[in-house]
Ligand SMILES: NC(=O)c1ccc[n+]([C@@H]2O[C@H](COP(=O)([O-])OP(=O)(O)OC[C@H]3O[C@@H](n4cnc5c(N)ncnc54)[C@H](O)[C@@H]3O)[C@@H](O)[C@H]2O)c1
């Protein structure tokens with residue numbers, strides 16, 4: 001397999017830094033582009049160049065792509081918090097959709113051949129049945145999901161017209177940390193359930209709010225499909241290899257385990273791993289939350305041969321908790 005030079009946008013952030021580690025471990029030539037708005041310089045391994053740049057700056061991005069002879073992009077950079085997208089949609093369309101438009105423009109000018117895009121389960125909206133396969137209609141219920149779906153559409157049309165290929169990976173809920181302790185979630189103002197709960201477990205917060213207990217689910221709380229970030233990173237490398245091996249084909253694939261876990265089940269599992277219960281405060285629903293999102297991952301498994309290594313819930317939680325303790329030291 002030829003290991004082309006790869007640009008990882010958002011590579012100083014949570015998921016991007018794990019993809020960088022996986023690529024770097026496998027001897028790919030990697031360059032990171034990140035504006036550090038929510039990323040950390042320390043998350044980029046020694047020996048990997050970090051270019052501090054906004055991906056929405058087309059001219060700068062074109063220069064970066066040309067300077068490093070980049071042939072493939074993994075595009076993680078963007079804004080990620082569903083409720084924030086409801087309160088500030090204009091920013092989400094700018095930082096996700098408009099910035100991606102600029103990046104695609106730079107990629108076209110610099111002759112990039114493959115683009116792998118961080119999409120999301122939020123593109124499906126609130127489907128009535130699970131598991132969700134890739135042919136499920138996409139009907140986002142929040143601006144975040146729309147901002148990502150619009151980028152998928154741009155990639156689809158531009159790939160058809162200009163002759164590069166792309167993969168859209170629709171992640172379900174990403175959680176956990178590098179099993180070797182080299183990276184984990186460390187962005188500002190955590191909002192993700194497991195991150196917030198781990199912060200409470202190590203004493204950085206007093207409690208966890210449970211957003212909504214009256215959803216149409218067995219225990220009344222939302223169900224999500226939590227995927228370990230290192231399994232997601234390995235899916236990216238397989239997907240990149242797939243794009244390189246078959247440059248005439250683009251694809252859209254879900255990334256999840258096909259297993260639903262409710263908010264309360266997640267908190268119960270954390271209590272078991274932690275040994276001490278974290279205080280829960282039952283509250284109102286949060287804006288923009290669909291009741292349940294669980295992936296069908298058949299395409300990822302069958303087409304790319306993906307084999308997750310860290311799927312056990314307690315493994316995910318243990319890695320997240322160890323990372324949180326490390327941050328707290
Ligand atoms: N975390 C999840 O559960 C999840 C689920 C589905 C999809 N995603 C997608 O995965 C990607 C990565 O998410 P994450 O959880 O690692 O978030 P993150 O905030 O940790 O990482 C995003 C990185 O992008 C950088 N960035 C943001 N805007 C930028 C810009 N305009 N120019 C350059 N850099 C910019 C940030 O500094 C940060 O380092 C996002 O595109 C997100 O939408 C995440």
Ligand SMILES: O=c1ccn([C@@H]2O[C@H](COP(=O)(O)OP(=O)(O)O[C@H]3O[C@H](CO)[C@@H](O)[C@H](O)[C@H]3O)[C@@H](O)[C@H]2O)c(=O)[nH]1
Nearest residue numbers: 080082120121122172173191192193196209210211222289
């Ligand atoms: O303090 C908290 C935080 C979250 N939740 C609930 O936990 C569930 C998961 O929420 P969260 O961890 O914030 O993730 P999501 O809102 O599901 O969104 C994540 O997962 C999506 C894919 O499913 C991605 O698109 C998004 O980028 C990513 O932020 C939801 O029901 C929340 O209401 C709580 O009850 N309390």
